[in-house]
Amino acid sequence: MREEVHGWTGKILRVDLSRRRVDFEDTLNYAHDYIGGRGIATRIAWNELKPGCGPYDEDNLLLIFTGPLTGTSAPFSGRTTLCTVAPQAYPTPWFTRASLGGHWGPELKYAGFDGLVLRGIADAPVYLWIEDGKVTIHDARDLWGLGTYDTQLKLFERHGKDVRVLAIGQAGENLSRISIINTETESAAGQGGFGAVMGAKNLKAIAVRGRGRVTIARPAEFSQLCRAIAKEAHGSHGWPHDPQLDPDKVARYGQKFQACTQQCTTPCRDARYYTRVPGVMCRNKVYAGQVDCIAALFPGIKGTYYDWDLGFEAGFEVGRLSNDYGLNQWDIIIGVVPWLRACRDAGLLRDLDGMAIDLDNPYFWAELFRKIAYREGIGDALAEGGRRAPEILGFGQDLVKQFYTAWGYAGHWDGHADKINFIFYPYWIVAALQWAMDSRDPISSGHGYVQSMMCWNPVRSPDFGISWEQISAVGEQLYGTADAVDPQSGYAAKEIPAVWHGHRSVMKDSLPLDDQVFPRLFSRYTPDGRSRVGDMLGTSFEYNLFTTATGVDITEPQFETLAERVLNLDRALAIRNYGRSREDDETVIAAFEYPENEVNPFVGEPKAIDRGRFLELMDAYYHRRGWDVETGYPTRETLVRLDLEDVAQQLSPQLPPF
Secondary structure (H helix, E strand, O other): OOOOOOOOOOEEEEEEOOOOEEEEEEHHHOHHHHOOHHHHHHHHHHHHOOOOOOOOOOOOOEEEEOOOOOOOOOOOEOOEEEEEEOOOOOOOOOEEEEEEOEOHHHHHHHOOOOEEEEEOOOOOOEEEEEEOOEEEEEEOOOOOOOOHHHHHHHHHHHHOOOOEEEEOOHHHHOOOOOEOEEEOOOEEEOOOOHHHHHHHOOEEEEEEEOOOOOOOOOHHHHHHHHHHHHHHHHHOOOOOOOOOOOHHHHHHHOOEOOOOEOOOOOOOOOOEEEEEEEOOOOOOOEEEEEEOHHHHHOOOOOOOOOOOOOHHHHHHHHHHHHHHHOEOHHHHHHHHHHHHHHHHHOOOOOEEOOEEOOOOOHHHHHHHHHHHHHOOOOHHHHOOOOOOHHHHHOOOHHHHOOOEEEOOEEOOOOOOOOOOOOOOOOHHHHHHHHHHHOOOOOHHHHHHHHHHHHHHOOOOOOOOOOOHHHHHHHHHHHHOOHHHOOOOOOOOOOHHHHHHHHHHHHHHHHOOEOOOOOOOOEOOOOOOOEOEEOOEEHHHHHHHHHHHHHOOOOOHHHHHHHHHHHHHHHHHHHHHHHOOOHHHHHHHHHHHOOOOOOOOOOOOOOOOOOHHHHHHHHHHHHHHHOEOOOOOOEOHHHHHHOOOHHHHHHOOOOOOOO
């Protein structure tokens, strides 16, 4: 007799677009061993993704998964994790992940599915329609060529305004390596080029409506826990100031708070929704939509790294245009545009196919986006992503390195290639380790450590942060040594938080939970500066949400082991399918060989990486992980300990002996 299912719906949807075939699979084949989201997707990829598979191959899988907390009242839940062979990944497209917010993931759960496994290539453009356990494949030739917004509107007209839609724009259709999968007005799987994977599969959109619900194993306990965690996060969110609405923008543009995911209970400082913003380029239009994260920088800030001035209205319009085409805003603002500007200033590039590189002109941005989305002129090279474009065009190869940290991704919370998130030594050492060991921008682990350390310390946040004494005590308790958090500790013990937050990254991507909020480390409202609810430490929130929702009877260390298993399986997949090794990991060092972007006042001078000491730190990281120091491969002993004997067997010729 099948066990009762809580947290999950119990069903995975499989669609083969080549054969137009729909099948179903039991979620419990994976859930207890791999949590959900990223964990289940990685296990399926290990089982089914062929070595060397490219992003546009028929055999490539697009895995779209919720987790056991999606569609529940768990605070800061509701996200969706996507995994595939990523076109943006450089120099080798390999398997990695992305994440999106909005309401699509919960709707999929309410429709009866925990996840979706897509394979094959349709013989003509199609979209999927999912409704209460039923799945049909529809012709999408009338949608092909539309932007992400018009695609959603067309599907609302066809299926009702209450449906939720994932869609690609023209950039995805034309296989841009920096194309996104979009939902609603702003939420997107932005990094990785996943829109091009949908485009290669001739899949324009996935529309879903669900009227079901997600059952909870211990509903009273779960509800009480959710309320307590939401209250703790409201009082201690980790930002240097509480977000406020702008009275002028409220009056002129209808500004209001709007969360980027279904169960977010605390507004981010950058997330705002606008109901009426007049167009500048299209003066007959009035725009509405959300602004999150990097999109807030489209207007520009004179005298900074974003040294342009579009103004709010044109900046909003430009941001909407990039989303409609389906373009990766992070790669454009942090990578492509700074590189173009640097090439112009160095005399390497006069114009953009005859149009002056004028960052104060919204028409320049509009033309740049159009060229990338349709692969016209220089846009054909830029559509390959900012890291590949210089090699294709034959100029600016040295200039581009200052903007891209690793794996084809522009800098993000690293302190070097990242020009907006200020991090001082020694905290960026942990970021460097995270970049070295990941397959993409490692932000789900980076936010956990480097963002927390910078937002909570009294140098960066004198009015909001906690004391160095409190930070030291938390470091001692959490990592086993204060050296992991001490501003004068140099390279000492930095492998410990890199390993620990790697596991937390898996938890966040598998449950899934908002990675800006979790893990809960610090608090202004406890004597010792550590986050807690009653006797429960903030670092235990994820475990307790998981067990009360699902009823799975495991200890907290066992839950940690589930995350460790996923991380090691992900590494094994990179080794088997793409030849990943320590040699690849070490290529990240070059991005940190010029000074940091902010100076630690206790040190007094900018720091670049010390190659020798960092290599020793990598040794320590591999040892702590149970990976071979010479190759960076998990040892047989580690894989067997994590119940991955079948993985060890497949990798047997490559693995070091016990």
